[in-house]
Amino acid sequence: MDQTTGFLGLGSMGLPIARNLARAGHRLRVYNRTAAKAEPLREFENVTIAHTPLEVAEPGGVVLSMLADDNAVTQASEGLAEVLGPDGLHISLSTIAPTTATALAAQGCGFLSAPVFGRPDRAESAELIVLSAGEQRHRERARPLLEAIGAAVHELGEDPASANGVKLAGNFLIMSALEAMSEAFAFAEKHGVPRELAAQVLTTTPVLGNAYRGYGAAISSGAYEPAGFALRLGHKDARLVAQAADRLGVPMPIIDLVANRFTAAENKGRGDLDWSALAIEVFESAGLDQADPR
Amino acid sequence: MDQTTGFLGLGSMGLPIARNLARAGHRLRVYNRTAAKAEPLREFENVTIAHTPLEVAEPGGVVLSMLADDNAVTQASEGLAEVLGPDGLHISLSTIAPTTATALAAQGCGFLSAPVFGRPDRAESAELIVLSAGEQRHRERARPLLEAIGAAVHELGEDPASANGVKLAGNFLIMSALEAMSEAFAFAEKHGVPRELAAQVLTTTPVLGNAYRGYGAAISSGAYEPAGFALRLGHKDARLVAQAADRLGVPMPIIDLVANRFTAAENKGRGDLDWSALAIEVFESAGLDQADPR
Incomplete structure (x- = not known):
């Protein structure tokens, strides 16, 4: 927990998920296109609010994203992979096409697909059902983060597209x-x-x-x-x-x-x-x- | 429980249902077309095995039936209504058409539709979900029998067809x-x-x-x-x-x-x-x- 984790997308699912990560003690740097949606996170000392999406990433770091659709994830991740680099990890929580996950996994940083089941009330109570697929080292690195937001984490193997x-x-x-x-x-x-x-x-x-x-x-x-x-x-x-x-x-x-x-x-x-x-x-x-x- | 209850149909659902009624202390007279299927019930002192379907009925009495389809229920109930008479009650547990239930309800004896959810293992453990529809007095009379075979009895009103x-x-x-x-x-x-x-x-x-x-x-x-x-x-x-x-x-x-x-x-x-x-x-x-x- 000595590293800062980035978080993109503070909508009806992203906000409660980020809040649970903060509650679990993870240091977060968050970004949302509509800045006002980040306001509820100001109460946490361990959360900082970024002004650009790329600002949440650092070389070798971890960024989670929870965005509306394939286009939003693809756009957000363009620069992200470059900043994160080969030792970094992008964890995508969004519901996107399996083919999109495959494309994101080829962008040059580590990539894990971790889509979730559960509506905002389950996100709020950290009872999401989380799927996790990607290289084993990525799944291991992601686990403490995913366990902080869900009631169960199901690991589905090496191919990120499987989770999607x-x-x-x-x-x-x-x-x-x-x-x-x-x-x-x-x-x-x-x-x-x-x-x-x-x-x-x-x-x-x-x-x-x-x-x-x-x-x-x-x-x-x-x-x-x-x-x-x-x-x-x-x-x-x-x-x-x-x-x-x-x-x-x-x-x-x-x-x-x-x-x-x-x-x-x-x-x-x-x-x-x-x-x-x-x-x-x-x-x-x-x-x-x-x-x-x- | 001073009255004998008739039971028609000892298939994979009927047999465990009849067994649970016997276990609950109800005195039963049972019939099945293939006589051998009644054999497992011989161990109960409170069960007698009938040789014809009409033998299970008595004027003013109660008969439950659990049969394969609409034809089987319709055929079995033809003589049944006559023996049971207006003070008798036929409780149909079978999955039949709502229109068949309506026709059976017009045959001259009391009629209750009580189809059940659950496979043979749930019937065995008396954990069926039981639906019950018909005149209120019939539902009340049937309740002790239905509670002996199910985990829940849902009452659905006056019209037997509703349960179906x-x-x-x-x-x-x-x-x-x-x-x-x-x-x-x-x-x-x-x-x-x-x-x-x-x-x-x-x-x-x-x-x-x-x-x-x-x-x-x-x-x-x-x-x-x-x-x-x-x-x-x-x-x-x-x-x-x-x-x-x-x-x-x-x-x-x-x-x-x-x-x-x-x-x-x-x-x-x-x-x-x-x-x-x-x-x-x-x-x-x-x-x-x-x-x-x-």
Whole structure:
């Protein structure tokens, strides 16, 4: 902690993250384009406010960035790599394209991808879920910083782009859940159950948490037998949903998609496997083996 | 508990459910088409095995059924209603169409829809999530039985079909999660992260549980401001997923669907709302108001 750490980007996520780093005793030099957003950090003796982005960096030092998108990160890091040099480390917390991470890693300073899961309230309480991918020495150097802002740090290997791939996969799961919940609540409401009640029953019980943990493990390991719930029964339920949705006038694009997966899986003789075996169809369509090919 | 309760259907769900009722001290008369499946219940002194389905019923009594599909329930209940009579109660635990529940409720005996969430292991440990809908007196009469088999009993009102609507909505959410996880794991694996690791990071952390609880409440109450994560940023991430999926050859039908939702929402001026505001589009498409219309 004898070194000063740079921090770029004090938006709704960056500010609470920087605050937690300061609370943990890290000496920080922070910068934000809109200077007023740095004001709340003045209360910390160990934080100094910079007037230009490059000012937060020093040769061989560490800079974290939490910026809005790929362009912002790419622009900010142009001069950064030059100042940091080969012994420096840029830790990118932003959600950016895996290809952007690969490009940033080639800029001449050390680079670590460390995108995070969690909204501002989790950032505030230092309970983010942090992904970390890059060279092992970079991951080790970054760990005390990342542990100060998160409830867990998951290390995903040597290739920085991997962390961005998993972060996007996670955001995709959340988007899918938003769409699916919206469809499900509309469906329930057309059956006379107010959406608030449907939300309470369906999302505060362990039903879905159990489904992700249990089925996530089954799908990833290919454990589709013995069936806890046979795929042909899942198909039957998909038909019931589709029929009721049609009868009550609820457009539910996901049910059509899933029903077709079940049809394909049954045609391929998978009706007696667990309904999670619809995953085989998805992996095959991606050119992936059922068993992990690597 | 001085009355004998009938039980029809001793499959992978019915058997452990009947066993928990017997353990709780309820006197049971059980029937299964394949008689051998009743054998494990012989150890209970308070269980008798019937030779015909109608034998489990008595005038004014209670019969629970846990059968494979709508046809099986409809067939079984034909004679049942006649034997049970107007003071009797048929409690249907099966996942059937809401319209089938409505038809069964008109057969002349009391009828309660009580479909359950949980696989055989949860049935075994009496940790099912039980839905209950029908006349209040039926729900009250059924409660001791339902509490003996579940961790929670959610009462959903007077119309039996409501419980089946919510049960199908829940199964739909699980199917959607199966499809979304399969797509997400394929995506992560194409980024060099084995699906087992992706599953572990994405499904055993609180990320998704928090998303369902937090966003479920936001969507059902229409609380899209202030944005924890702006819809236009969600749209940006949807584009990043779609681009990476295309580049790496991962068909991801859900991302196309969700990206189009975000596009429509932005076109309607909702870019600064929380990304969960994609729900407005879904509710509108179902002819439902943003505020609960009832």
